[in-house]
Amino acid sequence: MNYIEIPINIISIEGDGFHLIAEGCINNKTARFVVDTGASRTVFDKSRILNYINEPDFSEKEGLSAGIGGTDISSFIFNIEELSFGDLKIKDYQAVAMDLANINTSYEMIKLPPIDGVLGGDLLRKYQAVISYRLKKIRLFPKK
Secondary structure (H helix, E strand, O other): OOEEEEEEEEEOOOOOOOOOOEEEEEEEEEEEEEEEOOOOOOEEEEEEEHHHOOOOOEEEEOOEEEOOOHHHEEEEEEEEEEEEEEEEEEEEEEEEEEEOEEEHHHHOOOOOOOOOEEEEEHHHHHHOOOEEEOOOEEEEEEOO
């Protein structure tokens, strides 16, 4: 069976919870993602994406998206030339951006580096992700 393994860091959040952090690349530049199996989509921080794309062509997404903590926030659709996780390369990915400042502010308060996005259910399901806490890896199964 062919699969791609991505290392994950399991970080303790205030002693009673954990976040999974995975690295990927946006247009060949390293980016940090929170792995969130409860997120319906992979999303990117609207301000931090400017580190990867000079002038993203944002178009406002219809309606509001439910954000972390249940708040409704505006989201924007744009295109990423190449999104990759390990050897998995996703070309011309139609992405969603929203303000993830609340997560990054919380991370800053507990002295963790900021995240660039949330790896969510769309990609986790498409690539049949298997998360191993024991091995500290995510396995992705690219379609042939």
